[in-house]
Amino acid sequence: EAAVTQSPRNKVTVTGGNVTLSCRQTNSHNYMYWYRQDTGHGLRLIHYSYGAGNLQIGDVPDGYKATRTTQEDFFLLLELASPSQTSLYFCASSDRTGNTEVFFGKGTRLTVV
Amino acid sequence: SQWGEENLQALSIQEGEDVTMNCSYKTYTTVVQWYRQKSGKGPALIILIRSNEREKRSGRLRATLDTSSQSSSLSITGTLATDTAVYFCATGPNSGTYQRFGTGTKLQVVP
Numbered sequence: 509e510a511a512v513t514q515s516p517r518n519k520v521t522v523t524g525g526n527v528t529l530s531c532r533q534t535n536s537h538n539y540m541y542w543y544r545q546d547t548g549h550g551l552r553l554i555h556y557s558y559g560a561g562n563l564q565i566g567d568v569p570d571g572y573k574a575t576r577t578t579q580e581d582f583f584l585l586l587e588l589a590s591p592s593q594t595s596l597y598f599c600a601s602s603d604r605t606g607n608t609e610v611f612f613g614k615g616t617r618l619t620v621v
Numbered sequence: 622s623q624w625g626e627e628n629l630q631a632l633s634i635q636e637g638e639d640v641t642m643n644c645s646y647k648t649y650t651t652v653v654q655w656y657r658q659k660s661g662k663g664p665a666l667i668i669l670i671r672s673n674e675r676e677k678r679s680g681r682l683r684a685t686l687d688t689s690s691q692s693s694s695l696s697i698t699g700t701l702a703t704d705t706a707v708y709f710c711a712t713g714p715n716s717g718t719y720q721r722f723g724t725g726t727k728l729q730v731v732p
Contacts, residue, residue, distance in 0.1 A: 512663075541719070550709060550724035551664070566719070598663050606713035606720055607652040612663030 511535065512613035514599050520619045521589050529584040529616050531599030539602045540582040541566075541610070542574055544595040551598065557582060558605070589620045633729040634700060641696045642726040644710030653686055653693040654711040654720065664709055664722075668695070702732045 511534045521527050533540060541556040553566030557576035571593060573585040586593055600612045634640055644653065651672050656664035670677040670684040670693065677684045683696040693712075697704055707727045713720035 539719075543722075548724065551722035553719060553721070556719055564719075567721070600663070606718045607650075609654070609666045609669070610656075610664075610711070610720065612665065614661070614663050 512599055512601055512611050514597075514613035514616050516616060517614065518617045520621060521586075522621055523590060525589045525620075527586040527589050527618065529586075529597055529599075529618070531582045531584075531613060532580050533582075533599075533601040533611070534580065535601050535603075535611060536579070537601035537603050537611070538579075539605045540576060541598075541600040541602075542572070542582065542584045543598045543600065544568065544593075545598060545615075546595050554584065556605070586618075589618075591620045594618060594620045631727045631729070633731060636700055636702055636730050636732050638700055638730075639696065639698045640700055640728060641694050642708050642728070644693045644695070644712075644723055646691050646693075646710075646712045648691075648712075649714050650688075650691075650712035651714060652712070653684070655682075655684055655693075655695045656709045656711060656722070658707045658709065658725075659705075664707075700728075700730045702730050704728060705730045 513532050515530045542554040543551045552568045554572050555574035556564050576582045597616045600610045602610045654669045657667045658664040668679050668682050668684045670686045681698045686693045707725045709722045709725045711720045711722045
């Protein structure tokens with residue numbers, strides 16, 4: 509079964525701190541995504557990638573970096589965390605993009621105090 | 622969101638009732654996907670309808686797509702308490718351009 513695993517599941521950090529969210533997929537999918545979910549805004553795409561070493565910006569990339577180290581692994585980096593980045597973050601993967609099923613992880617709850 | 626959007630709604634209905642949720646989008650799409658997100662979980666695809674289909678059924682789910690009005694709907698018949706979730710639509714013009722998700726409809730089904 510398709511699997512996307514995120515870690516950690518919960519994280520609290522201070523304003524100005526560094527945070528790395530990790531994601532691994534075992535679907536052999538080309539595309540991986542990072543979304544944030546906030547009440548009233550739904551799911552908003554931060555960054556995505558179509559392969560190792562590739563990075564594309566999404567709709568809300570400001571304040572975030574990302575890196576795809578392998579086919580399986582995609583990381584989201586917050587180098588100077590701010591309270592506005594308190595959110596629920598989802599990693600996802602898909603075989604193609606635009607019109608195919610997207611498989612999501614269980615999410616990471618990030619709180620910036 | 623430019624593509625695939627619906628107004629955030631919160632609906633509360635009694636178990637056994639039917640419900641319909643709507644999604645409107647602003648640009649061309651080849652498919653509309655509907656996802657369900659239960660509490661504490663990530664969204665999961667429940668039904669996909671293509672632009673050459675007007676209706677798609679899966680069990681108690683029925684999706685419609687009207688490309689002329691750029692709108693889609695998801696209906697659930699005979700709702701169960703386990704249908705309580707947030708429902709998202711997602712649209713994308715074609716392969717190679719990422720899909721965008723709507724703001725979601727929060728559905729509560731009361732036993």
